[in-house]
Amino acid sequence: MSQTKDHAALAEVFNADEPRVDWHDETLWFIRQKRDKAAHTIPDWELLRETASQIKQHVLSNLSDYLQQFEANAKANGIIVHWAADAAEHNRIVHGILLQHQIDRMVKSKSMLTEECHLNEYLAEQGIEVIDSDLGERIVQLAKEPPSHIVLPCIHKKKEEIGELFHEHLGTPAGMADPQVLTEAARQHLRETFLTRRAALTGVNFAVAETGEFVICTNEGNADMGAHLADVHIASMGIEKLIPKREHLGVFLRLLARSATGQPITTYSSHFREPRPGHELHLVLVDNGRSVQLGREDFRNSLKCIRCGACMNTCPVYRRSGGHSYHTAVAGPIGSILAPNLDMKKHADLPFASTLCGSCSNVCPVKIDIHEQLYKWRQVIVKEGYADRKKTLGMKAMTQAFASPTAFRLAGKAGRWFMRHVPFVVSNQMNPWYKQREMPIPPKESFGEWYHKNREKHA
Amino acid sequence: MPSRDTILAAVARNQPDRLPMPEVPAFVSADADLVEKFTNVAVSIGSRVFPVKGMDEVKRILLQEHSIAKRVITAFPELKDLGEVSVAADADPHTLADVDLAILPAQFGVAENSALWVTDAQLPVRVLPFICQHLALVIPQQNIVPLMHQAYAAIGGQAYGFGTFIAGPSKTADIEQSLVLGAHGARTLSVFILEEE
Numbered sequence: 306m307s308q309t310k311d312h313a314a315l316a317e318v319f320n321a322d323e324p325r326v327d328w329h330d331e332t333l334w335f336i337r338q339k340r341d342k343a344a345h346t347i348p349d350w351e352l353l354r355e356t357a358s359q360i361k362q363h364v365l366s367n368l369s370d371y372l373q374q375f376e377a378n379a380k381a382n383g384i385i386v387h388w389a390a391d392a393a394e395h396n397r398i399v400h401g402i403l404l405q406h407q408i409d410r411m412v413k414s415k416s417m418l419t420e421e422c423h424l425n426e427y428l429a430e431q432g433i434e435v436i437d438s439d440l441g442e443r444i445v446q447l448a449k450e451p452p453s454h455i456v457l458p459c460i461h462k463k464k465e466e467i468g469e470l471f472h473e474h475l476g477t478p479a480g481m482a483d484p485q486v487l488t489e490a491a492r493q494h495l496r497e498t499f500l501t502r503r504a505a506l507t508g509v510n511f512a513v514a515e516t517g518e519f520v521i522c523t524n525e526g527n528a529d530m531g532a533h534l535a536d537v538h539i540a541s542m543g544i545e546k547l548i549p550k551r552e553h554l555g556v557f558l559r560l561l562a563r564s565a566t567g568q569p570i571t572t573y574s575s576h577f578r579e580p581r582p583g584h585e586l587h588l589v590l591v592d593n594g595r596s597v598q599l600g601r602e603d604f605r606n607s608l609k610c611i612r613c614g615a616c617m618n619t620c621p622v623y624r625r626s627g628g629h630s631y632h633t634a635v636a637g638p639i640g641s642i643l644a645p646n647l648d649m650k651k652h653a654d655l656p657f658a659s660t661l662c663g664s665c666s667n668v669c670p671v672k673i674d675i676h677e678q679l680y681k682w683r684q685v686i687v688k689e690g691y692a693d694r695k696k697t698l699g700m701k702a703m704t705q706a707f708a709s710p711t712a713f714r715l716a717g718k719a720g721r722w723f724m725r726h727v728p729f730v731v732s733n734q735m736n737p738w739y740k741q742r743e744m745p746i747p748p749k750e751s752f753g754e755w756y757h758k759n760r761e762k763h764a
Numbered sequence: 765m766p767s768r769d770t771i772l773a774a775v776a777r778n779q780p781d782r783l784p785m786p787e788v789p790a791f792v793s794a795d796a797d798l799v800e801k802f803t804n805v806a807v808s809i810g811s812r813v814f815p816v817k818g819m820d821e822v823k824r825i826l827l828q829e830h831s832i833a834k835r836v837i838t839a840f841p842e843l844k845d846l847g848e849v850s851v852a853a854d855a856d857p858h859t860l861a862d863v864d865l866a867i868l869p870a871q872f873g874v875a876e877n878s879a880l881w882v883t884d885a886q887l888p889v890r891v892l893p894f895i896c897q898h899l900a901l902v903i904p905q906q907n908i909v910p911l912m913h914q915a916y917a918a919i920g921g922q923a924y925g926f927g928t929f930i931a932g933p934s935k936t937a938d939i940e941q942s943l944v945l946g947a948h949g950a951r952t953l954s955v956f957i958l959e960e961e
Contacts, residue, residue, distance in 0.1 A: 525936050
């Protein structure tokens with residue numbers, strides 16, 4: 306592989322601190338359990354998932370019409386609609402709006418799309434300061450890190466580390482690590498930000514074709530504080546966020562927060578249909594590879610995603626390797642089927658960062674066949690020649706061994722002999738299977754040998 | 765607009781054969797007592813719930829609960845003794861930064877998640893329910909619907925500029941999953957359920 310660090314190498318860094326891995330694992334599993342509890346209180350949960358899935362399938366099959374319908378209705382509502390073919394165009398559009406209003410400081414609420422587009426870095430180069438207002442995002446921004454989870458951006462951080470960051474940047478007392486005190490400090494700091502920024506950028510959870518409105522869900526209220534105080538509100542959305550009708554929000558809002566954190570609904574579900582009188586509301590519709598993914602029959606269902614993060618919370622690999630190991634804006638199982646579409650070579654390792662256990666597909670509120678797509682991506686990646694060369698060679702050797710009974714028996718014998726007599730030949734740092742694992746003592750004989758012996762004995 | 769056309773063309777080219785729009789099933793709630801369900805959920809997510817007989821009782825409770833509130837804004841003329849009764853629709857939202865308590869009506873509530881629906885029709889200025897330190901919402905008991913589906917049926921084709929469901933106080937659990945109430949929005953939410961006369 307051409308890249309310097311793949312998921313396995315990055316996960317090894319994360320795995321160096323075993324108690325932290327256990328803590329990360331347990332924290333995310335706790336959220337998964339909260340999701341289960343919330344889902345189990347809804348007798349119609351499976352029917353809701355099926356309905357949501359079908360609505361999204363329908364949208365994808367009719368997306369060009371819905372985009373035009375949405376655009377026409379949004380415009381009629383007074384929203385200024387922009388179209389961006391890729392990340393660069395999105396960033397230029399946002400910069401252009403800011404330039405037009407001579408704004409060089411902006412407040413932003415959570416938008417994984419802007420992470421995908423690396424908007425903050427781009428605007429920083431243009432001399433524009435962006436402050437992330439979601440508490441978790443502000444924490445990782447102060448730490449100069451990307452979010453490690455789409456819903457819980459700093460889930461990898463200990464409160465003591467956050468205390469240190471706040472001591473350095475926000476002036477909290479040294480050693481203060483109480484979440485209540487730290488959150489209050491962030492509230493004061495960001496309130497000043499909300500009150501002084503003339504532009505606010507937000508993401509979009511759902512956009513309704515029928516009404517030309519869009520919905521933003523937060524628990525903190527940061528999207529609303531930014532948008533309702535600023536002169537200019539810019540909302541960035543991927544083109545797959547559309548739903549046909551307002552009544553469909555009833556289906557999705559019942560699923561989203563329950564799947565994400567086990568809450569019955571987020572604190573705020575804000576519907577923006579028109580700009581505030583006398584103010585500008587811009588909406589940027591971003592493609593950035595989505596239309597290509599739509600054309601990939603095996604992978605287009607990934608565009609149904611509503612970004613709840615349930616697949617990450619349940620994933621045994623994500624929980625034990627951390628979001629940063631995925632080196633992409635959206636980590637975890639869903640990120641691993643979205644990222645190869647954008648850059649197959651750079652993200653060739655991600656579909657392999659899975660046990661294919663299927664837990665992700667089981668919790669997905671819109672029934673994306675995530676683990677099946679991970680499996681299919683592996684085949685595409687190997688065919689396209691982007692797979693890890695060691696892996697390809699190993700697979701080839703194995704194919705030969707399995708294809709010939711003689712070779713298979715010989716290989717087994719040799720393996721057992723080496724493992725018994727010179728274990729260091731296989732049990733060393735060169736063999737990733739021996740990391741964090743204690744291997745069993747190899748048997749003296751194979752099942753085949755045992756069977757032959759015993760069949761003769763009992764014949 | 766070249767990108768618009770390029771995107772639409774690519775989408776049209778790549779989208780699969782058209783699938784029908786599914787019917788949304790008629791979801792119903794098994795909860796017999798909607799007020800009880802609403803109250804239980806609201807309390808579980810950090811709201812304070814007060815069943816009341818009239819606005820006099822709302823006033824008495826607010827005076828008790830928020831005795832130290834300095835700047836109070838209310839949409840109810842009955843509560844004019846508590847603070848300012850009106851905010852100009854064109855008021856600069858920044859001038860609301862020092863509001864301690866806002867008292868507003870909600871159109872209806874949803875039993876399954878205790879969310880309350882508020883639009884421009886109830887909000888003199890959009891930022892008000894978010895920027896105030898404490899929020900009180902008043903709702904007639906008969907306006908509690910079971911599920912989100914019935915909520916959207918009630919909203920129907922409302923032509924609001926802005927509308928929001930508010931469920932509980934502003935909160936975050938971003939620091940080690942420890943729940944803290946009062947992130948950026950209101951620190952507390954008091955819900956007054958007006959009993960049917």
